[in-house]
Amino acid sequence: MHEQVITIPNLSGTLQLETTIFKPNGKGPFPVAIINHGKQSGNPARQPRDRSPVVAREFLERGYAVILPMREGFSRSGGVYAIPGCNLEYNGKYEADDIHAAVAFVQQQPWADHDKIVIIGQSHGGLSAMAFGARNPAHVKALINFAGGLHYEGGSCRWQDSLVHAFESYGKTTTIPSVWFYGANDSLFSPELARRMFDAYTKTHLANVRLVAFGPFGTDAHNLSGSIAGIPIWWPATEALLQRVGLPTKRLFVATNEGELPVTEIVEGQPPPGLNNVEQAAYDRFLQTPLPRAAAHSPSGIWSTSSGGPDFVERALNSCRERSKLPCSLYLVNHSVVQSESAVH
Template sequence: MPLPRALLALTIGLCLAATATPAQEPLREEPGFLRVQIDGRVARLETLVVRPDRASGRLPLALITHGKAPSHTRMGDLRAVGYAAIARDLARRGWIAAVVVRRGFGQSDGPFSTEGAGCDLPNMVPRFESDAKELEAALKALTERPDVAPDRIIALGESAGGAAVMALAQRKPPGLKAVINVAGGLDLSDCVEKGRDALVATVRHWPWKDTVPQLWVYAGNDELFPPFLVDRMRGAALDRGGDVRLIALPEVKPRGHAALQNGRARFVWLREMDTSLRAWNLPTHSPGRPKTEFDRIGLEGRASVFENYFSAPGEKAMAVSRTGKSFTYRYGEKDLEAARRNALSDCGKKAEDCRLAFENDQAVDAP
């Protein structure tokens, strides 16, 4: 009994893929702890370092830090590995990416800083200053690694971590070149309007002069930091001489505040991050590579769609059909095997000679 066309195409694609040169994920992951000094005390901070495995010499450093959970119980549940996908996306761009868990969260030493930022005294400056001190101490420890370039550093933070990296920039640590703030701020749920005013006042309080450029990413439906609040914050920064580029994402479902981890949102803001990294003369994907690969494989049309693959979040894979001169890719999958399977399946609905061309950013199929 003949196989259905779609199943036949998938079977052929899987068989052909098996003959291609397998791509090995060229990353090395190092879970562990940093020993840092903060205000004269030694603390251990939970850390996950992800780096290109085959790169030599000193590599640029990307520090990544998290937001604040709504309860102390959930703060203890946080783990550095929860940010592994973001770290891998940066490591694939040539960075040593270090996820740093701040004091009082996850397996890091405590206590959590309770300075300021309460409804009775909604002053966020001391809270963000405390967080920034921790990140500065982490940078000092990380730049002692022999594989880190201490003069090429970026810091990326989510939610309260986004505010922390903004505060870090005000301290002007050596080597910091730029900051990426994704949905950054601090929410005072018991006094929302007071908290929003305090957040704007904090941004206005910072000096901003001669600080590094910043990329801000916020969703239009962020339930904690809506567009009118972000506009007030950015206006306060620009009025003080800040260099802030804002990416206003469309609606992110199911939660606008989850723009960092959301796969569809990452598909957009990672491309914008690449644009900013190039403007800052910092490493990222080569802008010429997509055209080179497009021509090498012998594809036609949709070159701009092909370009998007290289900025797309992992885990991802691309399948191509030479007879159809077409391609299909999947990104943001739970693992590489799922990305392979789904890319081949989608391609197999249109052609019978589908085979894998890329697994994440590695070419696996020579023409």
């Protein structure tokens, strides 16, 4: 994924923010997805650097450069985390300054398409992303909110009401369209609270906003964006939003340990050439498996499939190589057929 870890200046130029960058092959310019992390329990300075590999990979494979800044006081970024108190509206705006710094950094990069930026946030990063969206930055086309908010308990703070007020405040000025994802078994934000936040945000109807209330997910819907199993839930609504604002959604390649393998979109289920009846039946069964999934083959007629897990592509290729003396290549990844010239040894 061409991972690079650098530091960028914060908005005032007084601190450095630890930042991860993923870029496709080539010089660009690439559209840009800026992903903003949540807050784990404990000392923010000890929180690991965020990579958000599931979401990052989906955007990277569609030709986006992906930027993941660690906000002030988190991980190896400078400064000290500002304890929010009960004013969650202000906290979101304060954290949004570091997102602003990431956008300013992107605007200086020759490999970035400066007018095609999407802002993504999860949990505390979702609150911060929506606060930043209220500034209506000209280059930002869409906002994606994964279970955005901040669970804060201290003193007499009625944090749910404060959170609803924060979103109402942001919604008053935001004109950038967004999509929100909240699940029924979210450990931090109940469906009722999610609906209150959404209703408060959309009172003025300045922006096109969609709430995806997707029901239970795993043991905790708050972790949707970190699970490969969550992609079929959040990608279709995200794709619809990106298409509506003119941002790319076509998968251009598969990012694997082998490098970038180009793909061409073909209707799912198109049978591979040369299968016998038994192989065709096995392939048909494979198409019924959940995403993510991959199928690999070799010229000697060896076929191998894999489904689920972060290394599903590598597993399919390695299984094929173990049984074939000839080079193996990918045939299908999720809904996309990999081009034949992408054979790898």
